[in-house]
Amino acid sequence: MSHHMIELKNVSFKYPQGNEVIKDISFRITHGESVGLIGANGAGKSTLLMLLSGLLIPTNGDIIIGETKLTKKTLKYIRQRIGYCFQNPDDQLFMNTVYDDVAFGPRNYGIDEIEIEKRVDKALERVGALHLKNKFSYKLSGGEKRMVSIATVLSMEPDILLMDEPSSFLDPGARRRLINILNSFEHTKIIATHDLDLVLETCKRTILLKNGKIVFDGNTKDILTDKKLLEECGLELPFCLQTIDKPSLMFSLCKSPVNGFQKGISHKL
Amino acid sequence: MSKLNYSLRQIRFLDECSEGKSLIHRINPIVKILVTLIYIICVVSLEGYEVNRLIPFFLYPVIIISLSDIPIAPLLKRTVISLPFILGIGFLNLLIERNLHGLLIFLSLLIKSILTVLSSLLLIATTGMDNIAKGLLALKVPKIFVLQLMMTYKYILIFTEELITSVNAYELRSSEGGISLKFAGNILGRFFLRVYDRAKNIYNSMILRGFNGEFNIGKKISFANKDIIFLILWIIYFVLIMFFDVVKFFELILGVVT
Known part of the structure; x- marks a missing residue:
């Protein structure tokens, strides 16, 4: 059995006294897949992530994480398996020090303090923030906060990572470090973002949402080079493809979405 | 920088102080909570007009501040913030009792509020809210x-x-x-x-x-000899100044000497 698998079967969600924001969505994400979730504002990306983490319960359909169906009874177990990074890292950093913030999750699961210290060190090291361990969380820069917020999730050793706009609040340097870190993770990942260049570099598969429905689910290359479809859904080509006449041709120059694009662009220049 | 922005920078002052490594910072939070609690009870339980008996109680904040390396000015500033409420109550009492007794009560109220607020702030500044919570849980709150x-x-x-x-x-x-x-x-x-x-x-x-x-909240609290000594010494001192008029005693000694 794989804890890393996510399956949605005809999932719909409606806010009380509101419109249906997620409409009959079905997909399956397998072990280790990295999936970009894109769409215009209000397309339903954040709601979908909240449904996957059990913060919201679908009005219809089933969500299966690993082999476990998401219900109120299984929430505790499923949340242990899922790491959710909020759009605003400040929402995840509410303790005094970085150490206490990263240790917050494992402490709630009754892990002993020696093991917690190991986990904190490991998680911070993974995101290159071990030197921040004893710093005050509120004194960190935007980039540092983002890295620490990812560490707060990694310390729980989840199987699946859900990330809501991970590149927001980041300068280009911090964003590049984030991309490298995301590419080094072996977790199953869903990255909801407007940063299509980030999707290009971190996700082989992309799901495009429009008005709560899946418009496209497939290879990142196919969707992110389809200017017409992207524009129909309130998006545009990734910046690195905007000056190129034939984006799909450009993509084919690349061996992998991660390194290939850098090579391709430098070739073009 | 706007006043509000400045206030926010200042609001973390107590948290930042609590990360110190002084002797007082290293004292067990349970002990510090107990000492502060006993201190506050002793201060507030003195009679309203016994202003002179409150003087020995100043020794506690003085010693804690000097041993914990906490900057005194910001601490006093925070203590003063609470004073307008106390001054208001004191003035109302002065309106009712317009004599020396009323003035003594007013002074006593003022000193008591300064001492109790200062000791509470010192507890937070040398312990931190997380450790205070840990201590309170250990005390079965x-x-x-x-x-x-x-x-x-x-x-x-x-x-x-x-x-x-x-x-x-x-x-x-x-x-x-x-x-x-x-x-x-x-x-x-x-x-x-x-x-x-x-x-x-x-x-x-x-x-x-x-x-x-x-x-x-983190590691379990452990007791060391210094914690027990800290607790016992302060309890002895508080009991001493509660039941003996130390000021009068010194006055007598000084009188005999001169």
Whole structure:
């Protein structure tokens, strides 16, 4: 059995006294897949992530994480398996020090303090923030906060990572470090973002949402080079493809979405 | 920097102080809570007009401040913030009792409030809220109260951040200094909505990391010899100054000597 698998079967969600924001969505994400979730504002990306983490319960359909169906009874177990990074890292950093913030999750699961210290060190090291361990969380820069917020999730050793706009609040340097870190993770990942260049570099598969429905689910290359479809859904080509006449041709120059694009662009220049 | 921004920088002062490594910082939080509690009880239980007997109680904050390397000026500034309320009550009493007795009660009230507020601030500045919570739990204070205390303290900081964002946004588009009464309602309304959203997000991030109403705060508290000595010495001192008029005693000695 794989804890890393996510399956949605005809999932719909409606806010009380509101419109249906997620409409009959079905997909399956397998072990280790990295999936970009894109769409215009209000397309339903954040709601979908909240449904996957059990913060919201679908009005219809089933969500299966690993082999476990998401219900109120299984929430505790499923949340242990899922790491959710909020759009605003400040929402995840509410303790005094970085150490206490990263240790917050494992402490709630009754892990002993020696093991917690190991986990904190490991998680911070993974995101290159071990030197921040004893710093005050509120004194960190935007980039540092983002890295620490990812560490707060990694310390729980989840199987699946859900990330809501991970590149927001980041300068280009911090964003590049984030991309490298995301590419080094072996977790199953869903990255909801407007940063299509980030999707290009971190996700082989992309799901495009429009008005709560899946418009496209497939290879990142196919969707992110389809200017017409992207524009129909309130998006545009990734910046690195905007000056190129034939984006799909450009993509084919690349061996992998991660390194290939850098090579391709430098070739073009 | 606007006054509010400055206040926010200052609001973390106690948290920052609590990360010190002095002897007082290293004392067991349970012991510090107990000593502070006994101190406050002793101070408030003296008679209203016994101003001279309050003087020996100044030794406690003086020693704690000098041993913990906490800057005194910001601490006193915070103590003074609480004074207007006490002064108000004291003045009301002066209106009723317009004699020496009324004045003594007023002075006693003033000193007592300074001492109790200062000792509480010193407890937070040398222990930190997380350790205080840990100590309270160890002292069998019901979890619900400790959780409320922790949450209130943490949310005050978050609310202040949100308030600054709202006020800054207003001030950047306003030619007048301060907030006009005309817009105060709108700003307050928006502020509460923002704070509600923020609180919801933080709560969500807590429950997603396994929070179930129990605040688990780090390593267990251990006792060392220095903790016991600290506790015993202060209890002896408090008992001494509670039951013996030390000031009068020194006056007598000085009288005999001279």
